[in-house]
Amino acid sequence: MPPESLLAAKILAWYDRHARKLPWRAPPGASPDPYAVWLSEVMLQQTTVAAVGPYFRRFLARWPNVAALAAAPDDEVMREWAGLGYYSRARNLVACARAVAARDGAFPDTEDSLRGLPGVGPYTAAAIAAIAFDRRAVVIDGNVERVVARLYAIETPLPAAKSEIRSRADALTPRRRAGDFAQAMMDLGATICTPKRPACARCPLSDGCAAKEIVPEGYPRRAPKRERPERSGAIFVATRADGAVLVRTRPPRGLLGGMTEFPGSEWSVSFDARSARGAAPLALAWREATGEVAHVFTHFSLRLAVYLADAQADCAAPDGCRWIAADRLHIEALPTLMRKVAALAGVDARRRK
Secondary structure (H helix, E strand, O other): OOOHHHHHHHHHHHHHHHOOOOOOOOOOOOOOOHHHHHHHHHHHOOOOHHHHHHHHHHHHHHOOOHHHHHOOOHHHHHHHHOOOOOOHHHHHHHHHHHHHHOOOOOOOOOHHHHOOOOOOOHHHHHHHHHHHHOOOOOOOOHHHHHHHHHHOOOOOOEOOOHHHHHHHHHHHOOOOOHHHHHHHHHHHHHHOOOOOOOOHHHOOOHHHOOOOOOOHHHOOOEOOOOOOOEEEEEEEEEEEOOOEEEEEEOOOOOOOOOOEEOOEOOOEOOOOHHHHHHHOOOOOOOEEEEEEEEEEOOOOEEEEEEEEEEEOOOOOOOOOEEEEEHHHHHHOOOOHHHHHHHHHHOOOOOOOO
16 A cells, blocks of 8 residues: 555546536636535535536525625525425525624634534535635545545445544545645545446556455445335325415424425324325315325435315415415425425426526
């Protein structure tokens, strides 16, 4: 195994030739924008680069700096975030923007101070410190985790291996160009050291990789996954004679907090489909739609039976609900789950481009 300093130099040389062009990444020779770095890192938590790109561009066009985002109404930010998932990130995004705006719009430039901001955990703080301010920080996302686990053929399964992976990554991280190094490791994992069929022949670390001659795809080792429980429920889509549809806003905290939804029952592992109509928000002639909606959350999977009904034009909304024009539904903060419900119900909730 070559010394860590040589490995780091090889990674940086490779990055200088093959760095991905990403909308939030500063071009060579330009200073990174801390706002763009922070915004992208929050969006990229548990989300792919391909999915984040369009959202990042829209956010930056609408709120080009932290002061503009800090002044934005919460519901507008939630609407723009709709579909990106993990909605607590959007709530923390606004809270963090306001905290930074209160500091005259200047982001802290160290890991410890960044971690004091809403929604900024250890990984995000390290990434911002390294990429935006070139502070030496150990930045470990899923891509970096995979590269390090393979490079050293770490046999301990995840998540127990995290401390060893961090120690190895710390030894690799150089004092100079820490931000470039962090992005180089991410790019290496995303484009070369991929989960399946890694391109070992093109990897700058190939000569020193301990897993290369074994089975690279077998690293990182993983502990057996726990079975994800399944919950069920019912959802109700009422359409008024004037074309309006019935919706409500979820509580601000908790799963899908502050998002718009069609009213429905509780989601439970013991849901009784025979009593589903008892959760209907209005006394209407409900009919069950053909098919159901399936969705997977981090800790459980969900199956929803969808019920449809027509209401008269003067039908009042029950407490906690509101009628909105169907042609305005696409601008509501509908999470992906509710867009699936709308599609099954034949309601157009697609985001306009």
